[in-house]
């Protein structure tokens with residue numbers, strides 16, 4: 012019973028959501044169901060009157076009745092088809108709107124959400140069930156079939172009950188069968204048996220369906236990766252060809268597709284058994300029903316014309332009952348699929364909880380401080396940052412250096428609140444950053460990470476990121492990043508698409524892409540700028556040019572540079588040296604280089620041979 016309440020609650024929730032997206036859809040479904048359900052009764056009832064008129068040789072009356080019946084059938088049929096066509100379009104719109112909700116949710120969730128495989132699976136299941144597994148369209152169709160079935164069932168039941176009360180005197184067992192009480196008991200018994208059998212069969216099919224869906228989820232995900240993601244990703248395409256991975260990928264795909272086929276084979280076999288069994292059941296029920304009408308006609312309780320009406324009603328009642336129960340199970344099935352969707356939409360952001368506005372300061376007086384900060388990545392056992400305490404003084408140029416995996420990127424990700432600290436706190440002007448409004452807080456930073464992304468959208472939107480680019484400012488940013496000429500040569504210049512996913516765009520090299528990403532950071536004009544080794548693909552001269560231009564442009568801001576080229580960081584006022592997640596040294600180049608045997612000196616000397624040429628060294632020193 013608790014489960015029934017739960018399912019009814021879920022159904023109300025889903026219908027409420029559908030209603031909020033389109034106020035007309037549920038009333039139209041109701042009208043369409045009434046139309047569709049009444050279609051067979053027009054013929055059943057109409058024919059019974061026509062047959063009786065013909066038997067009584069009332070030709071004129073038969074003609075009128077036939078014309079009325081045909082007209083009614085036509086009107087009901089046309090209306091029914093018209094409404095169903097409207098619903099097809101509306102269902103597509105509902106699916107589209109629901110899809111857009113998933114997209115919006117997915118791109119506004121916390122940065123780290125999809126690092127957790129469970130969240131990723133939930134997203135994929137939500138997306139799959141709305142966009143490819145029938146979604147709300149199929150859910151509503153099941154409701155439509157349920158309504159049509161239930162209306163059909165009750166109307167035919169009414170007709171059959173009318174037959175039950177048609178009583179004539181008869182002897183013996185026949186007398187009991189045709190009596191009102193006998194008829195009620197017989198019909199009631201038949202209906203209850205049918206409900207139980209149809210429900211049991213249909214429920215077991217639904218359970219099999221759900222089980223198969225869950226079992227297939229993992230296999231489907233892997234197949235999707237192999238057949239959709241792999242061939243389209245240009246980076247992966249390179250490796251596949253260079254390392255001759257075609258056969259390995261194909262054999263993996265084949266293994267998975269055989270697994271999927273075996274699943275379906277099992278499902279189809281049980282579906283076939285289900286269909287054969289329910290058809291047989293349905294035929295037996297019809298036979299018993301027809302026998303009942305034959306007996307009633309035989310004893311003279313009904314006319315020959317009305318024999319057809321009751322036979323039709325029995326047939327409709329049987330099929331309506333079957334359709335009602337099957338569609339009810341379909342509703343439950345789609346409800347369980349759509350629960351992925353509702354669960355995903357209910358996901359909450361853990362980072363977006365603060366409400367304090369970030370003070371907008373023209374003087375860029377924003378001061379950050381780390382207080383005993385430790386951090387562990389979700390699902391990771393080890394701490395990536397350990398007990399880091401430091402103050403980032405106003406408007407200074409910081410460099411963060413250290414070996415691979417030292418925790419440099421993690422440090423800036425915590426600063427930008429891509430993650431929250433595990434222990435300790437970070438403050439901005441003395442206030443814990445978790446208290447600030449998240450969007451306002453993010454506006455303080457313009458960062459270019461090692462793994463930055465550009466999108467297959469026009470150049471200007473890649474720079475402005477808001478669909479409302481200030482073109483003069485875009486050109487200026489491109490110029491400062493040293494990529495203006497390249498964009499100027501593109502056929503549509505700022506309107507030129509990048510890459511090809513969204514149309515016929517232009518490819519750019521790794522270094523050019525980095526310059527565009529840097530232009531984006533400059534365009535944002537945020538008080539705090541971070542370059543996390545975005546220049547790795549640039550040649551040293553270009554890196555030098557960009558760093559010097561960048562530095563010139565951000566002098567009134569606080570800036571953080573991460574680079575493995577030690578010379579690129581030499582110009583910074585303050586150098587933070589990380590090792591194994593700890594801040595182990597801090598100071599300017601001249602002081603740090605004097606700390607003999609320590610990490611900074613070792614890193615510097617490891618690269619010093621590259622700067623042996625005094626001209627180069629001078630050139631690299633800003």
Ligand SMILES: Nc1ncnc2c1ncn2[C@@H]1O[C@H](COP(=O)(O)OP(=O)(O)OP(=O)(O)O)[C@@H](O)[C@H]1O
Nearest residue numbers: 126388391395413414415416417418419420421422
């Ligand atoms: N999302 C993540 N989940 C779990 N561990 C991570 C994640 N990102 C980074 N790490 C681990 O945290 C450690 C520090 O990584 P981080 O990227 O901060 O180092 P880094 O100093 O920037 O290194 P590099 O110079 O190679 O870029 C590494 O051991 C890395 O494997």
